[in-house]
Amino acid sequence: MSLTIRPRQRASRTGNQTSTPLRNVHATGMSIPTDHPGQAGQPYQPVRPGHRRPGLGDGSAAGGESSGPSVVASDITLVVSPRKGDSLTILDHIDFQAWPGQVTGIVGPSGSGKSSLLYCLAGLEEVTEGSVSLLGKEITHMRVASLTRFRRRHLGFVFQSYNLITSMTVEENLALPFTLRGSFLPRKKADDLLRYFGLAEQKKQSVTLLSGGEQQRVALARVLLSDADIVFADEPTGALDRESGDRVITILADLARRSGKTVVLVTHSAEVADHCDRIVEVRDGRLGRAGGEAVA
Numbered sequence: 432m433s434l435t436i437r438p439r440q441r442a443s444r445t446g447n448q449t450s451t452p453l454r455n456v457h458a459t460g461m462s463i464p465t466d467h468p469g470q471a472g473q474p475y476q477p478v479r480p481g482h483r484r485p486g487l488g489d490g491s492a493a494g495g496e497s498s499g500p501s502v503v504a505s506d507i508t509l510v511v512s513p514r515k516g517d518s519l520t521i522l523d524h525i526d527f528q529a530w531p532g533q534v535t536g537i538v539g540p541s542g543s544g545k546s547s548l549l550y551c552l553a554g555l556e557e558v559t560e561g562s563v564s565l566l567g568k569e570i571t572h573m574r575v576a577s578l579t580r581f582r583r584r585h586l587g588f589v590f591q592s593y594n595l596i597t598s599m600t601v602e603e604n605l606a607l608p609f610t611l612r613g614s615f616l617p618r619k620k621a622d623d624l625l626r627y628f629g630l631a632e633q634k635k636q637s638v639t640l641l642s643g644g645e646q647q648r649v650a651l652a653r654v655l656l657s658d659a660d661i662v663f664a665d666e667p668t669g670a671l672d673r674e675s676g677d678r679v680i681t682i683l684a685d686l687a688r689r690s691g692k693t694v695v696l697v698t699h700s701a702e703v704a705d706h707c708d709r710i711v712e713v714r715d716g717r718l719g720r721a722g723g724e725a726v727a
């Protein structure tokens with residue numbers, strides 16, 4: 432895969448960034464950490480880097496491998512035609528699985544296909560060959576409307592480029608998915624999250640006034656509010672300083688380990704990788720390790 436085409440145009444299966452899949456408001460099951468000054472909530476024990484929760488892999492944790500994978504990609508290939516007559520293989524026969532209750536990390540060099548893999552797993556890009564099943568449902572050839580509904584109900588996606596609506600404030604961005612569904616933003620939970628991410632002051636500000644790292648945290652808060660069963664996050668700490676990055680990975684790890692959600696993230700950060708229960712490496716569109724076996 433030596434050919435690199437810019438600017439890149441993805442064959443998106445949504446075409447609508449406001450359709451970032453977000454779901455029902457009630458009971459995210461998420462406990463907002465309380466070790467932040469001025470924070471209300473339950474006592475909080477942060478997850479330590481590299482620490483494995485008891486039972487992970489033996490099925491006794493919130494999720495774990497005995498409950499079966501919630502993300503299954505079988506022999507997927509992604510081939511694009513950037514120009515007539517040209518074809519470029521981006522993903523080359525990949526098998527991938529992720530389990531509830533675990534954080535699965537995807538690592539690899541820039542341009543190796545990590546984001547493409549995440550897009551395919553989340554049904555945002557259609558695979559050329561192979562199949563993808565989420566929560567036991569095959570999404571590979573689902574009609575676009577059904578897939579959009581399924582994504583809104585069950586999936587959250589934090590994009591590498593955040594995908595916030597720039598004409599809106601922070602709070603409006605958080606509320607948008609709820610508005611689209613005809614429901615309301617859970618304000619208390621939203622406020623707690625904004626406080627946790629150090630964004631309480633910016634609630635009424637336009638997102639265009641925020642730094643990249645602040646926008647990244649808003650995008651993450653939007654997904655965390657959604658109660659998604661599976662959260663995909665593309666370099667969720669890429670624009671963050673260490674402290675903010677720690678908060679983000681801590682809350683993602685908690686989402687998996689305390690609430691039994693499935694978290695699949697792409698990262699370049701060794702610290703973030705340290706928090707993952709399993710690591711899969713992508714190199715040149717292929718899995719770097721035989722069979723996609725966990726390396727952590």
Ligand SMILES: Nc1ncnc2c1ncn2[C@@H]1O[C@H](COP(=O)(O)OP(=O)(O)OP(=O)(O)O)[C@@H](O)[C@H]1O
Pocket residue numbers: 434435436439440441442511513519521539540541542543544545546547548
């Ligand atoms: N639709 C497309 N048309 C042409 N090229 C594409 C398309 N989608 C992805 N690519 C190319 O495929 C390769 C893998 O892209 P991808 O974004 O998945 O890499 P990545 O591992 O996420 O990189 P990074 O770490 O820099 O974000 C890149 O060379 C990219 O330019």
Ligand SMILES: [Mg+2]
Pocket residue numbers: 545546547591665
């Ligand atoms: Mg990427």
